[in-house]
Amino acid sequence: MSDDEATFVAAARAGDTARFAQLTERHRRELQVHCYRMLANYEDAQDLTQETFLRAWHKRESFQGRAALRTWLYRIATNACLDFLAKRKDRTPVPSGLPGPDSGSEVLYLQPYPDRMLPEDPQESVVARETIELAFIVAVQQLPPRQRAVFVLRDVLGWPASTAADALELTVASVTSALQRARVTMREQLPDRRLDWRSPATRELSTDERGVVKSYIEAHQRNDLDGLVSLLREDLRFAMLPEAGTVIRTAEEAVDGWVSGGLFQRGHDDWRGIATTVNRMPAAALYLRASEDPDHRLFAVAVLRVVDGKIAELTGFDARDQPWLGLPSTL
Template sequence: MGDAVREGDAQAFAELTDRHRRELQVHCYRMLGSFDDAEDLVQETFLRAWRRRETFQGRSTVRAWLYRIATNACLDFLDRRHRQPRPLVVPTVSRAAKPGRTSLPQVEVPWLQPYPDRLLDPAAPSDGEPDTALVAKETIELAFLAAIQHLPSRQRAVLILRDVLGWPAADTAALLDGTVAAVNSALQRARATLRQHLPRRRMEWSTTTDPSHEERAVLQRYVEATERGDLTALAALLSEDARFTMPPEPTWYEGRAAIVECWAPALVGPAGGKDWCHVPIRANRQPAVAGYVREPGRARYRALGLDVLRIEGGEIVEVTAFPPRVFAAFGLPLTR
């Protein structure tokens, strides 16, 4: 790492480690599912690294050394919090499950938060470090983040290091102070659990990072229908078995009719008649929109929520709505 760093040169330490900040934040976010917690744990990682700078002996890269510290910081955090996904409130269901279709477990991850796409590129090392692929959709989308929260913390770490980051089993075992056999066993268990919590068509999703023309078109129609208060147009955009969730609220709606019924009061009911404004954004490699509303007689729009859409075959199959407190991460104001 250099004598200057070991002797306490803070500027040299920052120059050497800051280049990895983005990818370490993504790593912590995958481990924790929370943008706010990931930011805190990155700061904890660099604080631990500074305090333990003498422990870097040069047998691995600085990047691998920092990943070890970040992973263990996340494991310590998870050991303290004991977070577990919890059952959702019984929803209003507009249809019976289709024969032969296995529904996903109806649970919520109340700490789940979206991640701004603007922070995903670049999230890779440079200046002589091994190249890291751009953060692909399948490794950062909300459905994947929610699914891995069901894994025990060490299994989660193994799955991320092995299947997402592509680390060899030996390197993963060294990072976790375990054996290759234990890592391979944990990986198999993690994969089996993950399959139970991912949407049925998840393995067919694109691994690209850019929004498709189809996604952009559907998002635009979603915005226009919402601003018009057009429930018929919104219903036409939703798949028959679409799902709507609102973390951290323990409520969900499944099915086109149930979702439209939930949305109706805000658009055309007694609380309707509002003036809507939407800002298209990207979150977790998915189309998203920040919604603002202006009450009658008011001069300014206020933030209402941020919707992240999952789109398959030209239909919206899932809408995850987050409260205004996530706007800051996207550089969005609370009023317009």
């Protein structure tokens, strides 16, 4: 038993809430990321992390130090998320209605994850960039809850099958079977990605990514629709959440929708923007000024996946009244 585990056991037996909180709080950020992978919603992840600490306190006498404190907390967090998913039927992705093998499902409850809330040491806390990107988070949501938990514990956190089985009260054979089925789904959802996300180092944004975000913001500020179009791949995947039925698969359709929907009116909108990152992806925070208003007010966050210098995926989120994003409300 390590010193931390011994101290935790002593605090738990003594009912020392202050010491208990100090020892568990250091795991908050990584547990919150874990809950986010399970739920794809930042606010729900916050709530379930707090629920994890409450459950840990109530179950404190069950911790004997045979497993690491971190493992024990992950076990509680995983089961708290599974209980939440069992009660919340609106956490089932809805069909996008798009034809073809790439149709997939929309995850209307998806929220971006602010990078400032990620663990300070991503390597230690297993937050490689690929496991927090939106495409990965959306793909994980296509898994049934139990498969989702097995996949995250085994292939993201790298837990042995026996440890995952113990955490989920399953047999090793059941865990192995669930993981095999989950991997098939993940290959279908992410055909161009590998299935080992445990070891790669977190990388910084590329020069291409930074340049595209800068150009994207400048096109808005100039009301330059043609300039914006030039940044998009023809096979762009666009979605604006939390609206249903907004997944679009071509740049032409996306632009038509922006213009007809009034999101981009040539020569009339007064935009400002700042470059940022969420989910370790390049993003633009867009601010719109209405007539008679002296300020530009936070309107949306556009999260971009850049491939060969072009925007391949653009996911827009309504950023109004979302203080947890950590962005200034006005410019």
